[in-house]
Amino acid sequence: MAEALGFFTDTTVCIGCKACEVACKEWNQLPAENGGVGTLSGDSYDNTRRLDGIHWRHVRFIEQFKGPYDGRWLMMSDVCKHCVQAGCLEVCPTGAIIRTEFDTVVIQSDVCNGCRACIAACPFGVIDINPVSGTAQKCTLCYDRLKVGLEPACSKACPTDSIQFGPITELRQRAQKRVEQLRAQGTKADLYGADPNGALGGLNSFYLLVDKPEVYGLPKQPQLPTRNLSKTAGFSVASAAVLGVLALVGLRKHRMDDMGGPGGGGGGGGGGGQN
């Protein structure tokens, strides 16, 4: 495999211009929502609201306002995390989701049958159905552009370099320096998903955050869906065994009743002698 490539998103320099969202839509020819007629969220300056099958990039606005003169905006350009251990890839029953030579996670639209297991499996709520194709879609980390040596459309368009593209090892070093710089200035800053020994083996799209992950709509400790498999399957098998015993005990009681006549359905193996 070639070197792992990905994104480092420094949320402190995002200005919420949404150039990345637009560049992504344009390059990937993603359709407009609602026939192109804008819909307002009504509760935020962010009207995209979410990642889904036709929004592979989404600039999230977190509006923290206690009063008119006391508040701040947090902005974060959200995208598929290209998890090193990816829940979507793990459950996909058609094999449509693959890991590429760049260590990114891609859905092959011609293989996907739209079962939507990956939507529920992704801990970050990244995937959804693209109504035009009827298949699950998400960021490909511009696989087609990487193939010809171009950088992804979003990071190319980002005017403040909030989205940085490159080899993951290099990005991690750069991110660490930035964290130190911010902390030296007295700003709280943490990396999310940069630790290869952390959750999901690290995220190939990781973030610098200045508040708790939940504030940005990110899970504290993302996990693989199969963590539940053995326990829930074990309890199911146990309950199947209990039902089997209940069915057989009932049948045996009936037999006993038959053999002993009325009142003969008493205890243990009492009726055995009549066989």
Add this chain to the structure above:
Amino acid sequence: MSDTFFSGAPHWTWFIIPYFYVGGLAGGAYFLAAILAWFGKPEDRPVVRAGYDVAAVGAIFSGLLLTVDLGQPLRFWHMLFQSENFPAVMFKAWSPISFGAWAILLFGLFSVLSALGARAEEGRLQNAALRAVGGVVRGGLAKLVSGVGGILGFFVAGYTGVLLSVTNRPIWADSPWLGALFLVSGASTGAAMLILLAPGRGAAQRSLEWLSSFDTRALVLELLVLALFLISLGSINRVWLSFWGLVLLVGVVGAGILAPLRLHAKPAQAARLVLLGGFLLRLATMLASEGIDRYRVAAGM
């Protein structure tokens, strides 16, 4: 807040809810038929035959529902074979949706074989080809088929809950009891369906009594597993402070479990309520989770 609240809803709704319900019911009915085929008496045969029929119709209907629900229904076979590498098999032992697709296919096959065998036994097959197939499924082979099919039946009934648990969604992935709950509910609804249908097939009173007593025990077990499910959810239980909580309490526990337990002197009435409760159980657990939207959670709405 549970990390599951940051995932996206898969829109498994108006085809998948009936699919989970019918699949569970069909699996439960086949399991009971198989128990009687192995350990019952000749007088139990009408219930066995009714069980196979319910299973066969249910399995075919389930397969259809599952297929229609896909975004690309004609690519259903991509779950069974590698689409770019046919006929290499597509199978992931760790992904319930993958092994479940195989289970439903095999269960359909076994239940149709058993149903044909039972019809041949009654001399009710007109078509020569079907009669030939049905004629083969008899004696030891019929028992073998029903043994394997019975296990597959329970597999189909339970895997649907396991499938929901092997996600990152609220409620579903927050408890390890959903597979067991759906499985027990499959058994109780399967028995209820047979209580309603078997008399028309000439079932003996003794067989019906056995079904009723089994259903009573299955309902008690269901109540226990439901309690364990709710306990395991812990703080997530606040999601039930909604319409779906009411459905769970009144529809599932009240109408679907407690009322039939009280009504066991009137098995047909009780059975109808069990069928309703089983459906509402799927409805409430699915839609309570489907309604939780990641972006609304993040925005504190």
